[in-house]
Amino acid sequence: MGTNKLQALSSIESVLIRLGIAGIFLFETTLTIVLPPYSLKPLIKQIAFIGARSLLVIVVAGLFVGMVIALQFYDTLVRFGSVSLLGSAVGLSLIRELGPVLTALMVIGRSGSAMCAEIGIMRVDNQIDALECMAIDPYRYLFAPRILAGIICVPILTAIFILVGIFGGYFVGVVLFGVSPGSYFQGMSDTVLNRDLFMGFSKSLVFGLLIVWIACDKGFNLHLDKHGAYGSEGVSRITTEAVVLSSIAVLFSDYLLSALIL
Amino acid sequence: MIDPKIKNVIEIKGLDTWYGSKQILSNISLHVERKEVMVIMGHSGSGKSTLLRHMIGLNNPASGSIKLLGKEITGLKSNELYELRKHIGVAFQNGALFSSMTLQENVELPLHEHTKLDHNTIRIMSRLKLELMNLSDNEDLMPAELSGGMLKRAGLARAVIMDPEILFFDEPSAGLDPVTSAELDDLILQLRDALNMTIIVVTHELVSAFKIADRITVIDNGQQIITGDKETIKKSTDPRIVNMLERRAMNDDIDADDYLNKLTRN
Known part of the structure; x- marks a missing residue:
């Protein structure tokens, strides 16, 4: 076999090994979530970090996204004389796509990156070794509350994003362009089905898991990354990688889930 | 449960470890008795910190056996290892405190x-x-x-x-002024006497090592050169030990061609 083929094979092998390690990471963390003892305090701390402190940015983003899609849809719908469909268009696009995806991307930028850097520094500074030496399971102590908080917070943040977005759309459509408020909400409630809500909810759940899983795994397994330095350069590299990878994972799984549910 | 009468709290036999194709430790065998201060000495990169990491189960050896408090820790399940680690304490070189x-x-x-x-x-x-x-x-x-x-x-x-029954201390004197370093040495001795701890210290500081040690193990390039009490170390005629005690640089005989190759390699 040629050297190129061998190199390709070995890089495929290393990707598979790395995926396996990430899988074991998730399995170990899930075990500690399921098995007792349970502790509430670290979970609340992480919910505050991922959820509460992201609230403002989610509200602001939701408002403007709602406003801009109402603007865009109004401009298109008015050409076909179907302005009454504005509420449905804004509602459906926010609930099915924009809400879950944009919330996830905001959480990646705000919490995922910070989480990855924090865990990475803990790895570089031997703090994770110190935890293990104190007989404290890092999966239970560090990752279980983070993963749980991700699964709890991202759907709630998504719901808030969608709600604020709908009112942003209302402001542009009804207040600025004079669409009748009744048709905005009636159209929305007629077209948005349970399936759409389920799609939005299940996406946000999966995104919450993906974001925290990738951020924590990247930081925790920083020492396995053989493509560069281990110190501060390593932390900055894996943080960038975690942000890029989780964004791609969110967009890819978004397509996959849409295709599955539709 | 851990047998309180166990004499050797750590027993290492034939420990080998590799990093990629480079051998870090080769055929290390030593034991640490209860309530003694064992100092592991060696210059930077000699493998002494790696040995410490193996003793506490943070690294797994390629071959050999490590018994901690009478229990074999190579291949031990993580929950059993955690149970065992409740009886040890580890002080890291930089403290490794949680910054938050x-x-x-x-x-x-x-x-x-x-x-x-x-x-x-x-x-x-x-x-x-x-x-x-x-x-x-x-x-x-x-x-x-x-x-x-x-x-x-x-x-x-x-x-x-x-x-804990055993305290591991990685490089207590590294990066400290002589007075602070001496204070830490006193603290270590105080811990042994007051709290009856077995203490394993990894260091490259001669003065500190001879002050606190009951026994010393010297490691050089992953090889265990000697293990013994202070007198044994002082009396050793091994040139590497003599160099270390007299703080002389190691002057390995270098082949001129090898040296040239080293400098010009791609």
Whole structure:
């Protein structure tokens, strides 16, 4: 076999090994979530970090996204004389796509990156070794509350994003362009089905898991990354990688889930 | 459960370890007796810190056996290893304190995680240990606000908070001035005498090693050169030991061609 083929094979092998390690990471963390003892305090701390402190940015983003899609849809719908469909268009696009995806991307930028850097520094500074030496399971102590908080917070943040977005759309459509408020909400409630809500909810759940899983795994397994330095350069590299990878994972799984549910 | 009468708290036999194709430790065999201070010496990169990591189960050896408190730890399940680690304390070179917690929260963490003691008792216990380390006035500071010596003492306070049977200390003197370093040596001896701990110290500091050690193991390039009490080390005629004791640089005979190859390799 040629050297190129061998190199390709070995890089495929290393990707598979790395995926396996990430899988074991998730399995170990899930075990500690399921098995007792349970502790509430670290979970609340992480919910505050991922959820509460992201609230403002989610509200602001939701408002403007709602406003801009109402603007865009109004401009298109008015050409076909179907302005009454504005509420449905804004509602459906926010609930099915924009809400879950944009919330996830905001959480990646705000919490995922910070989480990855924090865990990475803990790895570089031997703090994770110190935890293990104190007989404290890092999966239970560090990752279980983070993963749980991700699964709890991202759907709630998504719901808030969608709600604020709908009112942003209302402001542009009804207040600025004079669409009748009744048709905005009636159209929305007629077209948005349970399936759409389920799609939005299940996406946000999966995104919450993906974001925290990738951020924590990247930081925790920083020492396995053989493509560069281990110190501060390593932390900055894996943080960038975690942000890029989780964004791609969110967009890819978004397509996959849409295709599955539709 | 751990047998309290066990004589050798650590027993290592034929330990080999590799990093990629480079052998880091080769055929290390030693034991540490209860209540002794064992110092592992060697220059930077000799493999002494790697040996320490193997003793506490952070690294797995390629071959050989490591018994900690009578239990073989190579290939041990993680929950059994955690159970065993409740009996040891490890003070890392840089303290490895959690930067998001105050000094006191750092020291109290193992008690919160492993005991059901109430908050006040935990506070008293942590203050006792911080007092012992001369840190009681700084309990509310964050790790970033502490000096190098304070970080090491704080790491030590956290390592001994559960009154472990064995204390591991990685490079207590590294990066410290001679006075602070001497204070840490005194603390180590105090811990052995007052709390009956077995202590394993990894260091490259001669003065410190000879002050605190009951026995010394010297490691060079992953090879165990000698293990014995201070007299044995002093009497050794091995040129590497003599060089180390006289603080002479190692002058390996270098082949001119090899040297040239080394400089010009791609």
